[in-house]
Amino acid sequence: MFITVEGVEGAGKSTLMNMLAQSFETRGIVFLRTREPGGCDLGASLRPLLLDVSSSLDSRAELFLFLADRAQHVAETIRPALLRGDWVLCDRYADSTIAYQGYGRGMDTDRLQELNDYATGGLWPDRTLLLDLPVETGLARALARNGREGLTQSEGRFEAEELAFHQRIREGFLARAARWPERFRVLDATLEPEALLRQALTALGLSC
Ligand code: T5A
Numbered sequence: 628m629f630i631t632v633e634g635v636e637g638a639g640k641s642t643l644m645n646m647l648a649q650s651f652e653t654r655g656i657v658f659l660r661t662r663e664p665g666g667c668d669l670g671a672s673l674r675p676l677l678l679d680v681s682s683s684l685d686s687r688a689e690l691f692l693f694l695a696d697r698a699q700h701v702a703e704t705i706r707p708a709l710l711r712g713d714w715v716l717c718d719r720y721a722d723s724t725i726a727y728q729g730y731g732r733g734m735d736t737d738r739l740q741e742l743n744d745y746a747t748g749g750l751w752p753d754r755t756l757l758l759d760l761p762v763e764t765g766l767a768r769a770l771a772r773n774g775r776e777g778l779t780q781s782e783g784r785f786e787a788e789e790l791a792f793h794q795r796i797r798e799g800f801l802a803r804a805a806r807w808p809e810r811f812r813v814l815d816a817t818l819e820p821e822a823l824l825r826q827a828l829t830a831l832g833l834s835c
Contacts, residue, residue, distance in 0.1 A: 629709055629750070630831065631720040634758035635797050636786050637769030638816045639823065640718050643758065646824045647716060654833070659708040662718035663696060667703045670696035678782040690728045690739075697721065698746040706750065721747060722755060722803055727785065730799025731792050756827055757804050758816035762793035765816075 632640045644660065651658050665674040673696050676682055677689065684692070697720070708715050721743040729736040769786055804811035812830035814823060825835045 628714045628754065628831075629705070629717070629752045630714065631717045631722065631752040631755045632758065633719060633722050633726070633755055633800060634816060635760070635762050635765045635793055635800070637765035637767070637772070638758035638760055639765075639768070639820065640758060642820055643756070643823055643827055644716060644718055646820060647827060650824070650828065650833070651714065651716070656714055657712070658714035658716055659704070660716045660718075661700070661704055663700060663720055663723065664693060665696070666705075666717070667696070667700045669699040674782075678784050680784045680787055682784060686728065686732045686734065689732075690724070690734065690742075693724050693728070694742055694746040697724075697743070701747045701750055706748075717752075720752060720755075722757075722800065725803065726796045726799040730795045730802070731788070736799075752810060754831060755804075755807075755811045756830055757800050757811055757813045758823070759797070759801065759813050760816035762790065762797050766790075766793065 632644055634640055648658070648660055664670045664677050673692050676684070677692055677696075705715050705717065724743060725736050725739045728734050729739045766786065773783070801813070804813050812826075814826045814830065816823060818826065828835050
């Protein structure tokens with residue numbers, strides 16, 4: 628089973644994925660945990676270019692770097708794991724490109740869908756957990772976390788965008804969830820982590 632976790636900045640994806648990973652281990656589910664950008668060696672090299680606030684990337688260059696990461700990530704990591712029969716739990720994937728570069732940056736979403744099809748060889752998730760919450764809440768969480776952990780803005784190029792950008796992204800994710808209801812499950816990310824985990828497990832057809 629190929630599972631992706633999506634959402635706006637600070638939605639709680641990493642926190643939920645930590646809890647899901649623990650739950651899968653307890654159940655004896657063999658799985659691979661990965662993320663984008665940066666789930667393969669190529670992506671690890673691209674990640675600083677994509678996320679560093681000091682990068683000044685043209686939107687199309689940004690798009691193709693995300694797609695290059697994804698193509699390699701699928702070929703090298705995700706598809707082999709699925710062929711072994713492992714579950715794959717991925718933090719962001721193609722829906723992020725369509726939400727951020729499409730709805731956020733204003734690129735043509737149908738074209739982005741096609742480019743993602745090409746980059747991934749048509750591999751789309753079996754289940755996408757969309758963590759939905761007001762963008763102000765997510766950004767505040769991300770900011771508080773960065774402060775607590777003493778992080779700089781070194782990975783904050785998208786967090787630094789204006790509020791309207793993040794709002795368009797939230798709406799874009801919700802539009803995709805409405806278009807593909809059999810794949811998406813929209814979860815209430817304002818819930819406490821334990822309650823959110825229960826929603827996620829139910830969405831994956833697992834007992835709580
Ligand atoms: N991007 C990515 C594109 O533009 N196009 C693409 O194709 C792709 C793949 C990646 C950036 O790249 C963009 C999108 C992103 O801007 P990233 O560093 O990987 O950036 O970061 P994000 O994926 O955005 O993740 P975040 O760092 O914003 O946060 P998370 O993982 O969603 O949230 P998390 O778990 O770290 O939680 C944030 C804080 O909130 C608390 C946590 O303790 C933490 O302090 N928290 C909660 N608080 C209350 N209730 C809950 N349920 C909570 N869950 C977590």
